[in-house]
Amino acid sequence: MVLKSMDMDIRKLILVLFLLALVFGVAESFDYHESDLASEESLWDLYERWRSQHTVSRDLEEKQKRFNVFKENLKHIHQVNQMDKPYKLKLNKYADMTNHEFMSTRSSKVSHYRMLHGPRQMTDFRHDKTDNLPPSIDWRTKGAVTGIKDQGKCGSCWAFSTVVAVEGINKIKTGELVTLSEQELVDCDKENHGCEGGLMEQAFQFIKQSDGITTENYYPYRAKDESCDSSKLNGPVVIIDGYEMVPEKDEKALMKAVANQPVSIAIDAGGTDFQFYSEGVFIGDCGTVLNMNCKATKEQLGAFCLFCLFLIFVMIAIIETS
Structure with missing residues (x-):
């Protein structure tokens, strides 16, 4: 995708990040x-x-x-x-579901758990001094994004959003794209709440403290809460050294982050238009209740996620390995 120069960073960012996807999967x-x-x-x-x-x-x-x-x-x-x-x-x-039914089965109680865990701890932004940003970037073309997944009737979008960021940075650092296990997070990350929702920060911290996360093949997704199966944690793992937040209300910082790797974001996913979104730049209503997570640089279900991000500027977590 070739981008022409624009006056406003926010417009440039919409185009730079044009391709996003909900982690509950593209609905046929x-x-x-x-x-x-x-x-x-x-x-x-x-x-x-x-x-x-x-x-x-x-x-x-x-x-x-x-x-x-x-x-x-x-x-x-x-x-x-x-x-x-x-x-x-x-x-x-989702065409014969009410919006309430859609949200109750596909969203995550992110705001509730944000309140329980208190304000985020901000750290120094490692890409702050990055100046020479590319006019565009599509991590799919660089092989750093796995295929579209479907969370099913489970509010585990936080796990999918976490996993895709780890998959992306692992590919960037090692050259190998490995599909990782969302179910491990759903079952084993006790700081989050499985299909009832959770936060990406807690999930990243779990992966760090657990010395990695295993693959989808070893711990397949089942779209429901189950007991943590420790026997499935002995397979191959991808390890991260840590994570950090992109500074709030700073489009330039977000551009810098995405220029270096896919990012993980949370958004307000309410509204009927969102439920039936198919293509184009979404400019529909966005609220202030965080209830959905998505991953950057995926095909379709795109700019609505980013546009909502500008309006409510929710938590963004990025992963970086050493």
Whole structure:
């Protein structure tokens, strides 16, 4: 991606970090046509096709309820896509879920645990003196980003966001991209709360104190809370020496961080537009409740994450090995 010079750092940063992804995975979209909206019958047919594609099973009573939710979501998607917005929405596998249901199964109680753990401890920013920033960077093209993953119905986005940062810096330092275990963090990091949510700082600290984190192959993801299986911790591990925070409300510092490695961030993931985001630069409403984590430099589900970051500027953790 080639970037032209811009006057505002924030605009440059949006483009530099254009490619982001939610760690709950890219939801497969489902196309529809104007004719599908013409009648109740055509809407029902559309819903049946959507259910078939996503293998969604409902009993008769539940099916009618979900159909009504589906229609409301479809109406919202269609209306937003008719507006002159730089992003588009699509029907995805969450199309017959209310926004409350979506958030209850896909988000993480980050704000709650932030309050419990108190204010963050800021340290010196190691990239503070970095001046010669590249006009753009895409860590995918450098092989430092693993494939898109799906957290399932588990509020473990904090674990995914942590892991992808470690995977990225390990690739940068060693030349090897290793897929690491989110489930180890869910099960074994007792400073966090598994599928009920957590904080990336605590997860990074766990990895450091545990002398590393094992691979996905040795400790596969199961999208639920389980007892820590110490027998699975004897496999290969990736070790980190520590972590640090990017200074708050400092876009230039964030640019410097991303120029050196993928970063881990937390955002407010509320809102129906967010639920059905498909492509483009998201400029929808952002709140102040931290409930989702995402990873930088991934395809799709992109600039909404970064844009929210500017508005609420949440915690950013970056990992660096020696």
